[in-house]
Amino acid sequence: MKSHVLALLASAALANAHFTMQYIWTNGVDQGINNYIRVPPNNNPVVDVTSKDITCNVNGLSGTGVNTLSIPAGSEITFEWHQHAQRTGEDAISGGHKGAVQVYVAKAPSSAASFDGQGAVWTKIYSSGLLNPSTSQWATDVVNTNNGKHTVKLPASLPAGEYLLRAEIIALHVASTYPGAQFYIGCAQVKLTGGGNASPPKIALPGAYKGSDPGITVNIYNNLQSYTAPGGAVWSG
Numbered sequence: 001m002k003s004h005v006l007a008l009l010a011s012a013a014l015a016n017a018h019f020t021m022q023y024i025w026t027n028g029v030d031q032g033i034n035n036y037i038r039v040p041p042n043n044n045p046v047v048d049v050t051s052k053d054i055t056c057n058v059n060g061l062s063g064t065g066v067n068t069l070s071i072p073a074g075s076e077i078t079f080e081w082h083q084h085a086q087r088t089g090e091d092a093i094s095g096g097h098k099g100a101v102q103v104y105v106a107k108a109p110s111s112a113a114s115f116d117g118q119g120a121v122w123t124k125i126y127s128s129g130l131l132n133p134s135t136s137q138w139a140t141d142v143v144n145t146n147n148g149k150h151t152v153k154l155p156a157s158l159p160a161g162e163y164l165l166r167a168e169i170i171a172l173h174v175a176s177t178y179p180g181a182q183f184y185i186g187c188a189q190v191k192l193t194g195g196g197n198a199s200p201p202k203i204a205l206p207g208a209y210k211g212s213d214p215g216i217t218v219n220i221y222n223n224l225q226s227y228t229a230p231g232g233a234v235w236s237g
Helices: 002-013 141-143
Strands: 020-026 069-072 076-082 097-108 120-129 131-133 149-153 163-170 182-193
Touching: 020 069, 020 182, 076 163, 076 182, 097 141, 097 149, 120 149, 131 141, 141 149, 141 163
Parallel strands: 069 182
Antiparallel strands: 020 076, 076 149, 097 120, 097 163, 163 182
16 A cells, blocks of 8 residues: 555656756767757657557657767767756756656667667667666656766777667656556667677567567555666677
């Protein structure tokens, strides 16, 4: 009963505390608000894992009108999230949105702007979830501590070409039943120069996630000791 009440209180208090990915940084350089990003129409989450919105958020299947950033393979990419369309002193993603942070990449067959990200094209390169069960510290807490930012190094072995970078935050504060988990997704367009000849494992989004996955339907208030995020293992390159 206690865990159910906590979940209901979290849902009521945080119903409008939504957020979006608003900035990317490359090798420590801020690229500016919404540049190179497929910007969704609002800051609401995706909750249906079978929907094409799970790929690159609502209206995210096309990058028409979005510029593509040229960067060297092996670059560090920082994704930055906020509740509102500016940097403020508030928690970047709401302190009550406990959950996982993941990053995927997908190589476009031609241009990133024309790539819809459908099919088995996505490779997971980063995942962080429950960091400390005794204190209920999650990856999202670290993002808030870092003013909405998390950083990943793109594997230098990725082949040259144009890519979608897909960052994802899975908020689990009302995830005890499905649909409940909230998926916040941002996709950026980049062109990798240099690179290698790796052929990484790939999954489909939608396709790989199921509502019954323990990383999607989970009660985080019930003395949770471990967590496995959806989408399989991280590929290190």
